[in-house]
Amino acid sequence: MAELQLRAIEKTYGNGYKAVHGINLDVAEGEFMVLVGPSGCAKSTTLRMIAGLETITRGEVRIGNQVVNDLVPGKRGIAMVFQNYALYPHMKVRRNLSFGLKLKRYAADKIESSTQEVSGILEIEELLERLPKELSGGQAQRVALGRALIKQPEVFLFDEPLSNLDAKLRASMRVRITDLHKRLRKEGRPATVVYVTHDQVEAMTMGDRICVMKDGHIMQVADPVTLYERPANAFVAGFIGMPEMNLVPAMVSRDGSARITIDGQSILTDGLEGRIGGTTGPVTLGIRPQHLEVVETGAENAFTGEITNLEFMGHEVNLHASVGSATFVAVVPSELFDRTLERGDSVGLRPLGPRIHLFDVESGENISLSPQANDTIREETKK
Amino acid sequence: MDNLSHIGTGLEPKTELELKLRRKTRISAAFRYTVLAVVGLMMIYPLIWMIGASFKTNAEMFSSPSFWPKEATVQGYIDGWKTSTPYTFGHFFLNSLWIIIPKVIGTAVSCTLVAYGFARFEFPGKKILFATVIATLLLPNVVTRIPQYLLFRDIGWLDSFLPLWVPSALAGDAFFVFMVIQFLRAIPRDMEEAARVDGATTLQTLIYIVVPMLMPALISVCLFQFMWTMNDFLGPLIYISSVEKYPVSLALKLSIDTTEAFAWNQILAMSVLTLAPSLTVFFLAQKYFIEGISTGGVKG
Numbered sequence: 209m210a211e212l213q214l215r216a217i218e219k220t221y222g223n224g225y226k227a228v229h230g231i232n233l234d235v236a237e238g239e240f241m242v243l244v245g246p247s248g249c250a251k252s253t254t255l256r257m258i259a260g261l262e263t264i265t266r267g268e269v270r271i272g273n274q275v276v277n278d279l280v281p282g283k284r285g286i287a288m289v290f291q292n293y294a295l296y297p298h299m300k301v302r303r304n305l306s307f308g309l310k311l312k313r314y315a316a317d318k319i320e321s322s323t324q325e326v327s328g329i330l331e332i333e334e335l336l337e338r339l340p341k342e343l344s345g346g347q348a349q350r351v352a353l354g355r356a357l358i359k360q361p362e363v364f365l366f367d368e369p370l371s372n373l374d375a376k377l378r379a380s381m382r383v384r385i386t387d388l389h390k391r392l393r394k395e396g397r398p399a400t401v402v403y404v405t406h407d408q409v410e411a412m413t414m415g416d417r418i419c420v421m422k423d424g425h426i427m428q429v430a431d432p433v434t435l436y437e438r439p440a441n442a443f444v445a446g447f448i449g450m451p452e453m454n455l456v457p458a459m460v461s462r463d464g465s466a467r468i469t470i471d472g473q474s475i476l477t478d479g480l481e482g483r484i485g486g487t488t489g490p491v492t493l494g495i496r497p498q499h500l501e502v503v504e505t506g507a508e509n510a511f512t513g514e515i516t517n518l519e520f521m522g523h524e525v526n527l528h529a530s531v532g533s534a535t536f537v538a539v540v541p542s543e544l545f546d547r548t549l550e551r552g553d554s555v556g557l558r559p560l561g562p563r564i565h566l567f568d569v570e571s572g573e574n575i576s577l578s579p580q581a582n583d584t585i586r587e588e589t590k591k
Numbered sequence: 592m593d594n595l596s597h598i599g600t601g602l603e604p605k606t607e608l609e610l611k612l613r614r615k616t617r618i619s620a621a622f623r624y625t626v627l628a629v630v631g632l633m634m635i636y637p638l639i640w641m642i643g644a645s646f647k648t649n650a651e652m653f654s655s656p657s658f659w660p661k662e663a664t665v666q667g668y669i670d671g672w673k674t675s676t677p678y679t680f681g682h683f684f685l686n687s688l689w690i691i692i693p694k695v696i697g698t699a700v701s702c703t704l705v706a707y708g709f710a711r712f713e714f715p716g717k718k719i720l721f722a723t724v725i726a727t728l729l730l731p732n733v734v735t736r737i738p739q740y741l742l743f744r745d746i747g748w749l750d751s752f753l754p755l756w757v758p759s760a761l762a763g764d765a766f767f768v769f770m771v772i773q774f775l776r777a778i779p780r781d782m783e784e785a786a787r788v789d790g791a792t793t794l795q796t797l798i799y800i801v802v803p804m805l806m807p808a809l810i811s812v813c814l815f816q817f818m819w820t821m822n823d824f825l826g827p828l829i830y831i832s833s834v835e836k837y838p839v840s841l842a843l844k845l846s847i848d849t850t851e852a853f854a855w856n857q858i859l860a861m862s863v864l865t866l867a868p869s870l871t872v873f874f875l876a877q878k879y880f881i882e883g884i885s886t887g888g889v890k891g
């Protein structure tokens with residue numbers, strides 16, 4: 209097992225389209241790294257460059273401190289699981305599993321014992337004599353996983369392996385994969401994993417660390433908690449979290465503590481102290497729907513909004529409200545929700561001070577991050 | 592009771608309409624099948640007539656229009672098989688096989704290699720080369736006959752099977768190359784990429800992964816090549832001059848040439864024999880044949 213390093217990786221496709229713009233990424237030995245981002249942000253391209261299925265225009269890929277740029281995929285010590293399984297359609301499951309080992313000229317008894325072990329782990333013993341077309345989606349994906357596992361590679365690469373499965377199966381496969389990763393770690397042969405997905409639930413639940421990408425750039429690499437609590441920029445803030453973080457244009461001024469003005473309404477907030485220095489002027493205000501308190505109209509330090517929509521989700525209610533030209537979504541637990549509220553009513557919206565993020569209007573950088581901020585948030589979380 | 596009668600009246604007009612519709616579809620189906628049967632019979636009648644006539648005596652051949660022989664005889668087959676040459680018809684069959692088998696194998700191998708290259712790799716000049724392949728596809732065969740003849744004459748290949756084998760073994764049949772390319776394009780590349788990740792070289796990927804997936808297309812290629820070569824008359828006519836090397840297509844013509852009074856029953860009998868291999872192979876492999884032509888991808 210080995211660590212994986214990307215050094216200033218660039219990719220320009222044959223048609224001149226530049227898909228990847230100089231990516232640097234370190235994945236530690238045994239780490240589960242998730243690449244996540246909207247469609248077309250070059251997640252697959254990056255993964256395929258690591259695999260050797262796509263040439264690297266510029267930069268270096270190192271696996272276990274060896275530059276692998278010019279190695280063929282088979283020599284890189286990787287295994288890959290594809291979105292549509294990519295099982296060899298004319299081979300039985302057994303041969304699908306052992307194909308790689310056969311090419312490496314492993315002894316027959318070694319191949320047999322590896323096949324037994326892997327099919328045991330993935331519970332596919334009964335399927336060994338079947339053809340891929342005789343498998344369900346979940347079974348096929350387990351076989352594909354087995355085909356990767358049997359090679360005991362240095363690095364596992366996954367390209368949206370679960371997106372062809374239904375929601376329930378996806379959830380169980382998610383657990384299966386993370387369990388497998390933990391198990392390998394416990395057995396003393398930790399597996400380095402790069403896992404591509406566009407599903408943030410997968411990203412947040414599976415990744416040791418998450419790499420958020422956009423248009424061939426890395427926006428932030430961090431563990432799930434940091435990513436959620438301390439997004440480096442407005443893109444990450446908006447991408448991670450459900451429903452999306454509210455991002456609205458606002459003005460910051462000084463009035464003892466920081467005063468935030470949205471479309472003529474202004475409130476004082478205390479949670480920004482020590483986080484934004486002397487910043488004043490236009491910013492993008494970011495506040496998660498979960499951190500927007502719904503209060504009575506006219507309450508202190510709350511914006512007054514008009515309800516534009518109410519979505520009853522069962523355990524919670526998504527309340528959409530407009531404050532001037534800005535719109536907010538607030539999530540209220542069902543049992544705390546005032547059922548007399550209706551569309552068109554006025555409500556007060558009070559952002560939780562320590563949970564407010566301010567982003568630079570131009571660059572989108574989070575300008576409200578500071579070491580203390582983290583502490584405040586932790587305190588808040590404990591409460 | 593009230594309810595029931597209500598339902599009854601409600602239903603009756605509907606069933607009547609249904610009956611009418613059903614009658615209509617039945618009539619139109621009958622009509623369609625009649626037309627199809629008549630046209631089909633027109634197509635197949637010469638064949639039926641030929642088979643029937645091959646069992647007639649030479650005298651009866653043109654005296655009765657019916658295809659059913661009055662007194663069936665296999666004399667045509669016996670005499671025809673002997674031929675007017677020192678060789679039996681079996682000898683010519685072997686010649687045909689000796690032309691066909693290397694040609695079919697050469698075609699399958701070379702087309703696979705060339706199509707794989709075009710469908711899966713980027714290389715300089717690919718567009719121009721592919722355009723050339725398509726251009727040869729559109730070019731009428733006769734245009735190249737004379738230059739080809741001169742070429743093979745200069746190499747000294749006349750009166751041998753080489754001019755028939757070599758062009759096909761070098762993927763000279765652009766149609767087959769094109770057919771395999773189209774088929775390959777419909778197959779996703781993931782399996783090949785998985786094989787590469789598994790450590791297979793390009794050639795191993797081709798042999799272990801691509802060829803098995805290409806099977807339906809390759810079988811059709813082989814079948815087409817088999818039938819076309821079996822029926823090819825012009826190629827052997829141009830290049831092969833000694834009777835000893837004649838394939839059946841030329842041998843048939845031979846019996847017309849050398850007999851003063853045409854023994855039509857012999858000719859027809861041998862024609863039936865000549866058709867037999869193609870027909871047998873076609874019916875045996877019909878399933879793959881259709882699969883291959885309808886350029887479907889790989890299931891599942």
Ligand SMILES: Nc1ncnc2c1ncn2[C@@H]1O[C@H](COP(=O)(O)OP(=O)(O)OP(=O)(O)O)[C@@H](O)[C@H]1O
Nearest residue numbers: 221223225227246247248249250251252253254406
């Ligand atoms: N062979 C190619 N030639 C040219 N451009 C390509 C090629 N493959 C991908 N691209 C472009 O590169 C960009 C990144 O593609 P990529 O497949 O890596 O995206 P992705 O993040 O995996 O998206 P998705 O989530 O939809 O799978 C896209 O804009 C795509 O159009």
Ligand SMILES: [Mg+2]
Nearest residue numbers: 251252253367
């Ligand atoms: Mg992708």
